[in-house]
Amino acid sequence: MAEKITMTPNFIQNMIEEDLKNGKYTEGIHTRFPPEPNGYLHIGHAKSICLNFGLAEYNHGLCNLRFDDTNPTKEDTEYVDSIQEDIRWLGFSWGNRKFYASDYFDKLYDFAVTLIKKGLAYVDDLSAEEIKAYRGTLTEPGKESPYRNRSVEANLDLFARMKAGEFADGEKVLRAKIDMASPNLVMRDTVIYRIAHTKHHRTGDKWCIYPMYDFAHPLSDAIEGITHSVCTLEFEEHRPFYDWLLDSLDFDPNTRPRQIEFARLNLTNTVTSKRKLRQLVEEGYVRGWDDPRMPTISGLRRRGYTPASIRNFCREIGVAKADSIVDVSMLEHEVRADLNENADRVMAVLHPLKIVITNYPEDKEEWLLADNNPVHGGHRFVPFSRTLYIEQEDFMEEPPKKYFRLKPGGEVRLKHAYIIKCEEVIKDEAGHVVELHCTADLDSKTGGKTAGRKVKGTIHWVAEKTALKAEVRLYDYLIETDESGNVPKDFIAALNKDSLEVIDNALVEPSVKLTAAGTHYQFLRVGYFVVDPDTTPDHLVFNRVVGLRDSWAKVNK
Known part of the structure; x- marks a missing residue:
């Protein structure tokens, strides 16, 4: 090693x-x-x-x-x-x-x-x-x-x-x-x-x-x-x-x-019996031995867990003489800590909401400087243009107090870019919000006259012209456990029906194009993701490795 x-x-x-x-x-x-x-x-x-x-x-x-x-x-x-x-x-x-x-x-x-x-x-x-x-x-x-x-x-x-x-x-x-x-x-x-x-x-x-x-x-x-x-x-x-x-x-x-x-090693929400794992595979509850919901090493690898995170986890839990159950969030903490240092940041929108910057020229496109990783440094350029997409949840028409994302008449900063203000909300016949018309403070990007102007919210985005379509697979625990963390005897009955959510219309910035399977990214404000082996030059597939929230670190502060 x-x-x-x-x-x-x-x-x-x-x-x-x-x-x-x-x-x-x-x-x-x-x-x-x-x-x-x-x-x-x-x-x-x-x-x-x-x-x-x-x-x-x-x-x-x-x-x-x-x-x-x-x-x-x-x-x-x-x-x-x-x-x-x-x-x-x-x-x-x-x-x-x-x-x-x-x-x-x-x-x-x-x-x-x-x-x-x-x-x-x-x-x-x-x-x-x-x-x-x-x-x-x-x-x-x-x-x-x-x-x-x-x-x-x-x-x-x-x-x-x-x-x-x-x-x-x-x-x-x-x-x-x-x-x-x-x-x-x-x-x-x-x-x-x-x-x-x-x-x-x-x-x-x-x-x-x-x-x-x-x-x-x-x-x-x-x-x-x-x-x-x-x-x-x-x-x-x-x-x-x-x-x-x-x-x-x-x-x-x-x-x-x-x-x-x-x-x-006994983990919450996990079975490690070979017989039970074989049953999951042979009866079609998972896609194979390397399904990212499986606790197999090949499954963890495809999920995006890193060798260092698993080694660190094994070292941290130590060696004991008596059986016990380890909270799976401790393993997630280790992979999150490793990827926080080593995964490049990019912007991806999983549930797109269209935005038109009405005071930005239709034929203009500029490439804005963005940081890759706060630990190891590096930069990339991200394209900006008149039509963008943000996360649906980053806009609320009737927001509660202390809601610092986009709202009618409200302002937010687009990460690495401009401050924008929502001027108009466009809805479909069913009353669903489908598009926002905004104006940008065109002097508020880095180096501009109002670059230092403060607003309370910052959100991520992707530009329509250059965004790459992607399939994103969101994984949750395969098995639901009781209050003590134990897997029920009838583990099949305890399978989590929502252990996999597939999003097929996500949009990602173009810097990830043609990256190899196994490459890790932090999708800003969303979580850590890895390029899945199903990816082809024409079809990007990402697996969510783990979210940004670290419950184990908070428990152990």
């Missing part, structure tokens, strides 16, 4: 420092980000990416990218490609350390054979339903399988025949032999291999048995020399098996990986 990693103090970093102090991991710190290639990454994964890569860089170590591709029935190279794109976009690099659990299938098989030889694994003929029934409950111990005490020789033979493809899917599994009375259900003879006659996206038809995640993950960590295996809190109850497996296979306690759990 270009920027230097800063690390907010957290309990994981404290544990790393304690390990180093105690003489462990003398070869250096080594973390990994281990996604399963069965879906698109979301904002929760972004937190894990920032944490794992950040811990490695902060401690002058390394971070691997490893695809835990142990379930070929749900995996696809589409997901592999999208995951890599997302990580790069966030600003992280794994160098030449891209691995797959499938790289280790031969070694994992050998480890399983070693467990069998030690009497610590056995082939079980029980069905999945029977295994679940035998496992017991949190208050009742499990019951041993009738196949648990097969001889080592019988288990080796059966496991080899499983590998050779002699048995059907679900006919047999390999289980660790631990303790069916353990208070931890994970330790009640965990299944470590199952049969799946399914083609794998990397190994093809070589294998018809595949290791379970709980088996492949700790061993892949150990093979790669990972020192700290950082994962989310739901894996806490799996840590005893993680340690049991490495103990049973005689990995050195001073060099083998240590699993540490942290609380996953």
Whole structure:
């Protein structure tokens, strides 16, 4: 990454420092980000990416990218490609350390054979339903399988025949032999291999048995020399098996990986369950995985969220041991803060109202100097002519007190231009205001005799002759939550029917012509917008990233 990693103090970093102090991991710190290639990454994964890569860089170590591709029935190279794109976009690099659990299938098989030889694994003929029934409950111990005490020789033979493809899917599994009375259900003879006659996206038809995640993950960590295996809190109850497996296979306690759990990211108005996100896509509630209303990284990218804003957000929320819900306005605050510094200002009118400057020559056009960005500077020229458009809401025929925009007989300044006065209101047959006739103080622009004259309101505008038509997509939260910020169980019923508003007749100043997808702008007085990939030379499309109002900043003043 270009920027230097800063690390907010957290309990994981404290544990790393304690390990180093105690003489462990003398070869250096080594973390990994281990996604399963069965879906698109979301904002929760972004937190894990920032944490794992950040811990490695902060401690002058390394971070691997490893695809835990142990379930070929749900995996696809589409997901592999999208995951890599997302990580790069966030600003992280794994160098030449891209691995797959499938790289280790031969070694994992050998480890399983070693467990069998030690009497610590056995082939079980029980069905999945029977295994679940035998496992017991949190208050009742499990019951041993009738196949648990097969001889080592019988288990080796059966496991080899499983590998050779002699048995059907679900006919047999390999289980660790631990303790069916353990208070931890994970330790009640965990299944470590199952049969799946399914083609794998990397190994093809070589294998018809595949290791379970709980088996492949700790061993892949150990093979790669990972020192700290950082994962989310739901894996806490799996840590005893993680340690049991490495103990049973005689990995050195001073060099083998240590699993540490942290609380996953929960955001208001957001679901991050892969199953639920897939349902939204497959049932057509959104336009795809990169729909700007989705919490996927590809969706956030298309929405216009920036890598820096997401990294800053992940740093600000910190790392906790207990689950909590983070207000999504905190994420919006970070993207707003980033774009405030880096997005150029332009003028756009979303709901146009026509204005004719009656004392301005019909054939005249002038280009007025305008500031691009108050932080980074720069200038552009915007065209001005007799006929303009302003926002409909910037005119009111019968305004309340303290209304400082345009009204009959009232004056406002046009941003970067003249002071104008509304002289006449034109209405259609239905009584709707369709046009305003105004006069301009032609000496009130910059450098003019009355340039310093003060009026209380300043509004934006675009010139009719040069304005570009644009489609503008206004996004709101996809899901409505309860008062506590929780997403209801029936999240489909909680979908916000007004999560997308499309404006197809917006007008934008010509400086944005032919800008590339992904370019950010602040539409003055409206919000932050980004050019959408649907844009063509003849059809501009903008997504609203976030509005100008920052509720989180106000709360935290």
